[in-house]
Amino acid sequence: MPGNNNDTLLWPFILYGALVLVLLAAILTLSYILGQHHKERATHLPYEGGIQQTGSARIRFSSQFYLVAMLFVIFDVEAVFIMLWALGFYELGWAGYIAICIFIFQLIVVLVYEWGIGALDFGPDGLKILKAYKKKMKMEM
Structure with a gap:
């Protein structure tokens, strides 16, 4: 059966x-x-290396943090493409070489554009800080 x-x-x-x-x-x-089975005061508190918790865990990040993170991921993935091209260098020939040159040129254009719009400027502007410091020093004298 x-x-x-x-x-x-x-x-x-x-x-x-x-x-x-x-x-x-x-x-x-x-x-x-x-x-x-014990219920003490600190039983339900998170332990962070002996540091007492203060405030909320919900802090706001600047949107530029996410922009920089996205740029890192994008350029990291593009580095993988370049590494794969390098592995197949001899099989791809001149057509592959021209294609990777165009690809790298596009990367450079995007990087220059992002640099120009200030996407890579995270943190305070150093020149403004120096001007404010010099101005403060002149006022004290």
């Missing part, structure tokens, strides 16, 4: 599933029984 062969192949999976459920129940039960 062909139906019996399918049933005999199914019983090891059912046994395995039952064994997993029994072990899971045993581990959870033993953990509950043997575990510590």
Whole structure:
């Protein structure tokens, strides 16, 4: 009978599933029984290397942080493309060389554009800080 062969192949999976459920129940039960049951003041506070928590964990990041992160990912993926091209350098020939030169030229154009619009300027402007410092020093004299 062909139906019996399918049933005999199914019983090891059912046994395995039952064994997993029994072990899971045993581990959870033993953990509950043997575990510590105390409610102290600092039990539910997160531990960060001995530093007391202050304020909220919800801090706002500047949007430029995400812009720099995206630029990193984009240029990192492009570096992978260049590495793959280098692996197939001899098989690709002159057509591959011209294609990678165009690709790198596009990368340079995008980098110059992003530099021009200030996408890579994160942090305070150094020249403004120096001018303010010199102005302060002149006022003190």
